[in-house]
Amino acid sequence: MTPVCELSALRPDQGVAALLPDGSQVAVFLTAAGTVHALGNIDPFSGAAVMSRGIVGDRGGVPVVVSPVYKQAFELSTGKCLDDPLTGVPVHPVAVRDGIIQVGSP
Amino acid sequence: MTRTLVVVGHGMVGHRLVEALREKDVTGQWRIVVFAEETRPAYDRVALSSYVDNWDAESLSLAPHRDDAVELHLNDQVVHIDRDNKVVRTTSGRAQPYDALVLATGSVPFVPPVPGRDLPGCHVYRTIDDLDGIRATVESARSVGRHAGMVLGGGLLGLEAANALRGMGISPHVVELGPRLMPLQVDEGGGGLLKRLVEKLDLTVHTGTSASSIEQDGERLIAKLSNGVELDLDVVVFSAGIRPRDELARSFGLTVGERGGIIVDKACRTSDQDIYAIGECANLDGMVYGLVAPGYSMAEVVADRLLGGTAEFPGADMSTKLKLLGVDVASFGDAHAKQEGALEVVVNDAVAGTYAKVVVSDDAKTLLGGILVGDASKYMSLRPLVGRPLPGDPVALIGPEGGVELTLPHDAQVCSCHAVTKQHIVDVVNSGEAVDVPGIKACTKAGTGCGSCVPMLKKLLSECGIEQSRALCEHFDHSRADLFEIVRSTGITTFTELITRHGRGLGCDICKPAVASILASLDNGHVLEGEQATLQDTNDRFLANMQRNGTYSVVPRIPGGEITPEKLIVIGEVARDFGLYTKITGGQRIDLFGATVDQLPQIWKRLVDAGFESGHAYGKALRTVKSCVGTTWCRYGVQDSVSLAIELELRYRGLRSPHKLKSAVSGCARECAEARGKDFGIIATENGWNLYVGGNGGFTPRHADLIASDVDTETLIKLIDRFLMFYIRTADRLQRTSTWIESLEGGLDHLRDVIVNDSLGICADLEAAMAKHVDNYADEWRGVLEDPEKLSRFTSFVNAPGTPDPTISFREERGQKVPVLLGVPSVGQAEVSR
Numbered sequence A: 001m002t003p004v005c006e007l008s009a010l011r012p013d014q015g016v017a018a019l020l021p022d023g024s025q026v027a028v029f030l031t032a033a034g035t036v037h038a039l040g041n042i043d044p045f046s047g048a049a050v051m052s053r054g055i056v057g058d059r060g061g062v063p064v065v066v067s068p069v070y071k072q073a074f075e076l077s078t079g080k081c082l083d084d085p086l087t088g089v090p091v092h093p094v095a096v097r098d099g100i101i102q103v104g105s106p
Numbered sequence B: 001m002t003r004t005l006v007v008v009g010h011g012m013v014g015h016r017l018v019e020a021l022r023e024k025d026v027t028g029q030w031r032i033v034v035f036a037e038e039t040r041p042a043y044d045r046v047a048l049s050s051y052v053d054n055w056d057a058e059s060l061s062l063a064p065h066r067d068d069a070v071e072l073h074l075n076d077q078v079v080h081i082d083r084d085n086k087v088v089r090t091t092s093g094r095a096q097p098y099d100a101l102v103l104a105t106g107s108v109p110f111v112p113p114v115p116g117r118d119l120p121g122c123h124v125y126r127t128i129d130d131l132d133g134i135r136a137t138v139e140s141a142r143s144v145g146r147h148a149g150m151v152l153g154g155g156l157l158g159l160e161a162a163n164a165l166r167g168m169g170i171s172p173h174v175v176e177l178g179p180r181l182m183p184l185q186v187d188e189g190g191g192g193l194l195k196r197l198v199e200k201l202d203l204t205v206h207t208g209t210s211a212s213s214i215e216q217d218g219e220r221l222i223a224k225l226s227n228g229v230e231l232d233l234d235v236v237v238f239s240a241g242i243r244p245r246d247e248l249a250r251s252f253g254l255t256v257g258e259r260g261g262i263i264v265d266k267a268c269r270t271s272d273q274d275i276y277a278i279g280e281c282a283n284l285d286g287m288v289y290g291l292v293a294p295g296y297s298m299a300e301v302v303a304d305r306l307l308g309g310t311a312e313f314p315g316a317d318m319s320t321k322l323k324l325l326g327v328d329v330a331s332f333g334d335a336h337a338k339q340e341g342a343l344e345v346v347v348n349d350a351v352a353g354t355y356a357k358v359v360v361s362d363d364a365k366t367l368l369g370g371i372l373v374g375d376a377s378k379y380m381s382l383r384p385l386v387g388r389p390l391p392g393d394p395v396a397l398i399g400p401e402g403g404v405e406l407t408l409p410h411d412a413q414v415c416s417c418h419a420v421t422k423q424h425i426v427d428v429v430n431s432g433e434a435v436d437v438p439g440i441k442a443c444t445k446a447g448t449g450c451g452s453c454v455p456m457l458k459k460l461l462s463e464c465g466i467e468q469s470r471a472l473c474e475h476f477d478h479s480r481a482d483l484f485e486i487v488r489s490t491g492i493t494t495f496t497e498l499i500t501r502h503g504r505g506l507g508c509d510i511c512k513p514a515v516a517s518i519l520a521s522l523d524n525g526h527v528l529e530g531e532q533a534t535l536q537d538t539n540d541r542f543l544a545n546m547q548r549n550g551t552y553s554v555v556p557r558i559p560g561g562e563i564t565p566e567k568l569i570v571i572g573e574v575a576r577d578f579g580l581y582t583k584i585t586g587g588q589r590i591d592l593f594g595a596t597v598d599q600l601p602q603i604w605k606r607l608v609d610a611g612f613e614s615g616h617a618y619g620k621a622l623r624t625v626k627s628c629v630g631t632t633w634c635r636y637g638v639q640d641s642v643s644l645a646i647e648l649e650l651r652y653r654g655l656r657s658p659h660k661l662k663s664a665v666s667g668c669a670r671e672c673a674e675a676r677g678k679d680f681g682i683i684a685t686e687n688g689w690n691l692y693v694g695g696n697g698g699f700t701p702r703h704a705d706l707i708a709s710d711v712d713t714e715t716l717i718k719l720i721d722r723f724l725m726f727y728i729r730t731a732d733r734l735q736r737t738s739t740w741i742e743s744l745e746g747g748l749d750h751l752r753d754v755i756v757n758d759s760l761g762i763c764a765d766l767e768a769a770m771a772k773h774v775d776n777y778a779d780e781w782r783g784v785l786e787d788p789e790k791l792s793r794f795t796s797f798v799n800a801p802g803t804p805d806p807t808i809s810f811r812e813e814r815g816q817k818v819p820v821l822l823g824v825p826s827v828g829q830a831e832v833s834r
Helices: B012-024 B045-054 B128-142 B156-167 B188-199 B247-251 B292-306 B379-385 B394-398 B422-430 B437-444 B454-463 B480-490 B495-502 B511-521 B565-578 B599-609 B641-652 B713-730 B737-743 B747-755 B763-776 B780-785
Strands: A002-006 A016-019 A025-030 A036-040 A055-059 A062-066 A073-075 A094-097 A100-103 B003-008 B030-035 B070-073 B078-082 B087-090 B095-097 B100-103 B107-109 B122-124 B149-152 B173-176 B204-207 B211-217 B220-225 B230-233 B235-238 B242-244 B262-264 B275-277 B282-284 B320-324 B327-333 B343-349 B354-360 B367-373 B413-415 B552-554 B581-584 B590-595 B622-627 B661-666 B680-685 B688-693 B705-711 B810-813 B816-819
Touching (some): A002 A016, B003 B095, B012 B030, B045 B705, B122 B128, B128 B156, B128 B235, B149 B156, B188 B204, B188 B343, B220 B235, B327 B379, B343 B394, B367 B379, B379 B413, B437 B454, B480 B495, B480 B511, B480 B713, B495 B511, B565 B581, B565 B599, B590 B599, B622 B641, B641 B661, B680 B713, B705 B747, B713 B747, B737 B747
Parallel strands (some): B003 B030, B003 B100, B030 B070, B100 B275, B149 B173, B262 B282, B622 B661, B661 B680
Antiparallel strands (some): A002 A100, A016 A025, A025 A036, A094 A100, B107 B242, B220 B230, B581 B590
């Protein structure tokens, strides 16, 4: 697990990107309900590392982040793309210890 | 083998024939050669009086034939037909062989034999050139402070001509020989109301009389009417009917009618098997039709016949619905109750200014026809019922609200321009081919002609059970306009409060930016303040435009496109120092591409220090106000377009709206700034400014429509204030001004009523809202640079600020860096690492 940032650095529903030691990137979200999610930051449709900049909300009650490039929705808890079930982004394990967010490998 | 069709005349009907034949002739059997007498291709003569709005002949033009199989010769009249050898000859000396010949020579205005009818200042009303001539007379009279006019003829065409004169600032006398205005279409009761309504517009109506002479008195014309009245005039327009142009047919031995018109059969064939005649020059069963719809039907018949079909002229529906001088008039079926035993039922409401009559059969069971004046909204449901059983008490049919709900029979024609039945529309809706009005238009062409059936299309959609839901998304049942009013009236300032009280769930990428835009339009502080930052699309969240590789582009505001050399140098230096790709935009500014999130504040620090501010290229907001150089430099300019463009851009900068807003100002009618392609465009006139609204480029380009002319700068700005605020308050999400205007009940006329005539009494409120926006404007980028909290959000990685995103790389092209396409290996290109 890699420490990424303090929980207090996150604003609800506004993602941030973090760089992992292996060079990969995660998008970290704090939802309004208080849960933290970490997904791969690369949008599979455009290849751009921008998932952290998507709008967080829900689709049919399922919490999602919407890619800012072509607007596909990804389920925050599974990474599954709701617009194209064959596509998705990796989900990273995440933990909060002593107010620090830690992210593992998918 | 390809055969040759020669068409004589390129009016609306000739044009339709060419289009119809080209559409049906899929195997390319016919090559088409058209000879036109006029110097311009076919234009919409029905809308001729609107030419006065902008004097732009282009705006009347019909779609050109984009086709190698069609040859159009303008200004080259056919003068000879050699029927034996099947060759026509033209004024230019051309000899053109034909396999089939179609005469679509139209008609000429009928000028009664009044002494003095050829004096200068006397005109007919038929072509664009005629209107140019009328305009020249009117302007020369105005230069000596005079403006008196007369239209001879109070029928449909006469009132159109009167409308055109009103557009030139003249309140004409209208002289009609018959006992009432529009004697062919309306009866005495309807004509009486029509007269009262048009006299409110300062027209003077003389019925039951005609001009007995016109004499010149210096610069003036004196017209003596047969009832003894003498009128002192500057311009006289004859618009008293038409006569078929059959002289060519007559000279070369084709049979013509006793009272004119080339005799044709139901196939529109003349007495020569290879020659057809269509439109106003044709005489079918003793009738010459002066309306465009029967002409179009004839064109379709001939197109079918040329391809071996057996179509016949179906008979003409002479029903008419139009708005003349702002008054609705409709006439359909047996309007004058000529059928034996026909009964009339009339509701004449002098107070409301409406007149309605239905004509029914002697047993009161069948609808035969009717007349509507003042309010023709029932036309669409009544006309298709002609000849069918009455659906209820005839008084209730035309009575005020609460009347009988009409259901159309399935074979009733809904769109008479394109002959589309209710059944056809219901079929495409039920099969799922069309789910909304644009879909019906695409599938059936219904509603794409005069457009009067569009309300009926909406009604049919809802009858088919298609709810035209206006809910914004799954989280709100309200439309954007409803949400705007909720936010405005409740004073709610956060998305959370709004969705808690008026919606459900967490929100999404549709409602969050829409609400963010509403909050911004209502001046709720910086768009990245507090919760608002989480609502913004990525462009607004980083105040820059995200590009395909996740980098951003930066556009500083350059009001009106005017920039000093010093500021140009600053932009150049910033681009060079940050390694940005630069390109001039279509909006007269400069776009700097390839900036990372971390670089954005550094770039903007430099730009803001040099006096630049955000150009809002990233927002659904005012983008630019383009301008030409105007009177300052240009030899042709008549107003200072640059100063106005700058004033407007500075006034409306930062204004958030349902969609992006673009504008331009041209300093003269040459229109170098392309203002009519903008949401609001301004074109200088010698007397002030013309304001156009609802234009756009993009996927469906559209020219803006004139909404006010010759206004001074102060009035212009008031009108734009009202237009923009009304749009912001009432449009749907991502609805541009053009589709918004189309969606308004009453369209452009309604919009003009609201923002020019203040019909809703909200103009003061709209102006106050805009004044608040102008007062509260602050540069968004300066706001970020001055706030460490906002600034802290512009980092690539929360755990490694300043580290560039390793997935971004560039290569070089034409001396500048461009992105390496992600996931696409670049072969043989030097990569510029960064």
